[in-house]
Amino acid sequence: MAELEVKQKRLNGRGLFWTWSPRSEKEAGESIVRNLLLHWFPAKVTLKSLSWGYSLWLGTITAALFLILGITGVILMFLYVPSVERAYQSIKDIEYVVSFGWFIRAMHRNAAHLMVASAFLHMVRVFLTGAYKNGIGVGQNRPLNWIVGVVLLLITLLLSFTGYLLPWDQLAFWAITVGTNIAKSAPLVGEWIRFILLGGHEIEQNALIRFYVLHCFFLPSAVLILFSYHMWRIRKDGGLACVDNLVLSQKKEKVKDGIKSKTYSLLGLTTGRTVQVEATLLDEEKYTVNSVPFLIRRIGLVMLGTFIFVALISLFINAPLEEPANPNVTPNPAKAPWYFLWLQELVAITTIRIGGFVLNGAFIGGILIPGVLVLLLAIWPYFDKSSNLNTGVWFGKERIRQNIVFLVLCFFVILLIIIGTYMRGPNWEFYFPWEPWPEIPKKF
Amino acid sequence: MKLNRRNFLKTIGIGSLLVGLVGQLYTWIRSLFPNVSYESVRRVKLDEPDKIPDGVTFIDDIKAYIFREGKTFYAISAVCTHLGCTVKYVGLSKPKIVKIGGKEVEVKWEFHCPCHGSKFYGDGTNYAGPAPRPLDWVKVEISPEDGKLVLDLNKTVPQNYKLTV
Ligand code: HEM
Numbered sequence: 001m002a003e004l005e006v007k008q009k010r011l012n013g014r015g016l017f018w019t020w021s022p023r024s025e026k027e028a029g030e031s032i033v034r035n036l037l038l039h040w041f042p043a044k045v046t047l048k049s050l051s052w053g054y055s056l057w058l059g060t061i062t063a064a065l066f067l068i069l070g071i072t073g074v075i076l077m078f079l080y081v082p083s084v085e086r087a088y089q090s091i092k093d094i095e096y097v098v099s100f101g102w103f104i105r106a107m108h109r110n111a112a113h114l115m116v117a118s119a120f121l122h123m124v125r126v127f128l129t130g131a132y133k134n135g136i137g138v139g140q141n142r143p144l145n146w147i148v149g150v151v152l153l154l155i156t157l158l159l160s161f162t163g164y165l166l167p168w169d170q171l172a173f174w175a176i177t178v179g180t181n182i183a184k185s186a187p188l189v190g191e192w193i194r195f196i197l198l199g200g201h202e203i204e205q206n207a208l209i210r211f212y213v214l215h216c217f218f219l220p221s222a223v224l225i226l227f228s229y230h231m232w233r234i235r236k237d238g239g240l241a242c243v244d245n246l247v248l249s250q251k252k253e254k255v256k257d258g259i260k261s262k263t264y265s266l267l268g269l270t271t272g273r274t275v276q277v278e279a280t281l282l283d284e285e286k287y288t289v290n291s292v293p294f295l296i297r298r299i300g301l302v303m304l305g306t307f308i309f310v311a312l313i314s315l316f317i318n319a320p321l322e323e324p325a326n327p328n329v330t331p332n333p334a335k336a337p338w339y340f341l342w343l344q345e346l347v348a349i350t351t352i353r354i355g356g357f358v359l360n361g362a363f364i365g366g367i368l369i370p371g372v373l374v375l376l377l378a379i380w381p382y383f384d385k386s387s388n389l390n391t392g393v394w395f396g397k398e399r400i401r402q403n404i405v406f407l408v409l410c411f412f413v414i415l416l417i418i419i420g421t422y423m424r425g426p427n428w429e430f431y432f433p434w435e436p437w438p439e440i441p442k443k444f
Numbered sequence: 445m446k447l448n449r450r451n452f453l454k455t456i457g458i459g460s461l462l463v464g465l466v467g468q469l470y471t472w473i474r475s476l477f478p479n480v481s482y483e484s485v486r487r488v489k490l491d492e493p494d495k496i497p498d499g500v501t502f503i504d505d506i507k508a509y510i511f512r513e514g515k516t517f518y519a520i521s522a523v524c525t526h527l528g529c530t531v532k533y534v535g536l537s538k539p540k541i542v543k544i545g546g547k548e549v550e551v552k553w554e555f556h557c558p559c560h561g562s563k564f565y566g567d568g569t570n571y572a573g574p575a576p577r578p579l580d581w582v583k584v585e586i587s588p589e590d591g592k593l594v595l596d597l598n599k600t601v602p603q604n605y606k607l608t609v
């Protein structure tokens with residue numbers, strides 16, 4: 001009898017694809033467990049986690065952008081030559097000779113910029129919803145996942161930065177000059193870090209091949225590994241933080257009749273009350289739906305939307321290519337990539353003189369301030385003492401003050417980026433966007 | 445822990461595994477520190493002193509400006525002491541008098557850095573922007589072999605180091 005059913009499944013063409021469109025509750029549950037691509041999702045998902053308004057789906061958008069970067073990046077690897085003599089020419093060929101080369105390059109570039117932005121916004125969302133906080137489940141460790149997130153954000157920045165050098169044009173060369181000289185001003189290890197990063201004292205062939213390998217293999221691998229852990233942690237933490245909030249509000253209603261206690265988790269018998277058991281406190285009928293198709297459909301939609309968006313803007317916004325790198329002529333003004341411009345702005349204004357003693361702004365603005373900020377960011381969950389009623393809700397009542405401080409800091413960073421991008425002219429002097437820049441002699 | 449045969453072998457086993465691993469790790473990391481540099485030169489030979497043009501000339505290879513005032517030669521590095529951008533020579537339309545280290549000096553040109561706006565007087569002294577110290581002066585010498593002028597970045601010289609031939 002069972003054999004017959006299997007045969008029937010094959011016959012009507014659902015053999016391979018049935019997991020994507022289950023016909024019964026049972027199939028819906030199995031479709032998650034049986035499918036390699038889906039097995040990391042939960043079988044059921046709360047409506048709140050699915051909503052557009054809670055997570056804004058920024059994490060998924062970031063992942064979609066990373067996927068786009070992976071695909072377009074591999075294609076670019078077939079076309080790009082990481083050598084000082086040929087790098088610029090090969091990018092020029094991609095831009096002007098290779099069929100659709102300009103489009104693939106634009107997609108890669110635009111997705112990279114967007115990924116920096118979306119990872120940042122995702123972090124802002126997580127902060128404002130208090131989603132780095134534990135709720136009620138046993139074995140939750142959302143603060144750790146937040147730290148993983150901070151590392152992912154840093155790697156995303158590094159990915160962008162290493163990619164910036166590869167075209168070997170003026171833009172690339174000088175952005176990397178300024179960037180790596182900031183590393184040099186770190187006390188004690190600075191020189192050493194710059195030397196090993198560049199494979200020498202100057203930005204030449206050694207630096208190019210190092211950045212290339214970091215950009216194409218090392219850093220993407222790191223993102224993949226950490227991203228897997230990021231997702232695994234979300235499962236171990238009992239789903240998104242908003243689920244805890246839901247359970248907590250239900251608990252208040254149910255506590256009178258005593259809490260049901262099962263010891264089955266999804267993976268079998270366990271000791272203690274696990275995350276999954278807590279989740280059974282939920283009124284499943286009312287608050288959850290099957291992941292297939294509801295979660296999968298939404299993820300598909302977000303991915304498709306991201307893809308279309310990037311493709312569309314890439315028709316109009318192309319990746320820039322300036323003159324070939326020339327170590328002797330610094331373009332005026334010379335700017336770092338936009339997401340580092342707040343640092344460049346700090347670096348330009350924080351040289352401190354106390355009597356004869358001078359502290360290089362590169363150290364204060366380029367290392368000290370961002371270092372402290374990132375450290376604070378990473379350990380903030382351990383300072384947040386608000387109750388778990390503030391886990392997974394936008395603008396929790398007890399977190400108003402920290403949310404404001406966080407937003408003000410973000411605002412400053414964004415403000416500095418805007419000033420650096422639109423209001424800095426030759427010699428890094430301040431100009432309003434409507435003010436014309438003075439003519440500057442090209443020759444010295 | 446009693447050191448019986450089992451524990452002894454286990455310790456040796458894990459120990460050698462660790463030693464092996466650390467050794468491998470060392471080779472990987474050490475290989476990334478270059479032993480030979482194929483970078484561009486840090487020392488250039490120019491022409492005979494009297495073939496160098498009067499005034500200022502930019503020397504591409506080592507990013508420095510060389511100055512000639514009659515029989516006197518000196519060179520100032522064009523690498524900004526802030527974050528390493530190449531500073532531009534800016535001739536002033538009329539010379540100005542400034543105080544450098546307490547002395548009044550007439551400056552006819554300046555150096556401006558395009559990256560974060562540092563400015564230096566003609567002798568390399570920083571007076572505006574984030575640069576923490578003056579531009580480096582570069583060693584100018586006469587090659588003993590053929591009498592040509594040589595600029596050498598490997599040797600440090602104090603500010604106002606000038607060579608008169
Ligand atoms: C490469 C970058 C990143 C990717 C691909 C990524 C991906 C994701 C995804 C898909 C989710 C599910 C919820 C959602 O879509 O919003 C998520 C949740 C989460 N992310 Fe990220 N993320 C990244 C960076 C970060 C950063 C920078 C942080 C914070 C510093 C962070 C912290 C978290 C936390 C704590 C959660 C759980 C949120 C909750 O329970 O509501 N992630 N991430």
Ligand code: FES
Binds near residue numbers: 558560
């Ligand atoms: S590199 Fe010259 S002012 Fe920053």
